Amino acid sequence: MTSEERERGSKWLDRGGLRPTRQRLALAALLVGDGRNRHVTAESLFDASRNAGEQVSLATVYNTLRAFCDAGLIREIVVDGTKSYFDTCTDDHPHFFWEDDQRLTDAPSDELEISRLPQAPKGAEVSSVDVVIRLRKV
Known part of the structure; x- marks a missing residue:
């Protein structure tokens, strides 16, 4: 990783109020170091960290992703009950899930129109x- 990627990762962690441990810095640099948004799974981030020569366990990746979510730096997108993706773009926007290759991508939000939501039950409010949108090749 370059010093620029590490610097971007450090600033990103600072925005979330997180202490820049070695593992957090390494994972943050992989997630946002190039300045692009991405969708990752814990497993894909673990593989990327290993390929970058970082010594980070899969459990640490899971815990770090949870800390990033709690700090508001990333969003968790649950595709089904067993598969979560983490998105570095935290703005509200829809996603395409490509079933054939298990990939999540952004969908154009200007083409989505939600005209009405059901009323939340008493004592609750809609938080998000x-x-x-699930896709498969034809």
């Missing part, structure tokens, strides 16, 4: 709406 996740839209995942």
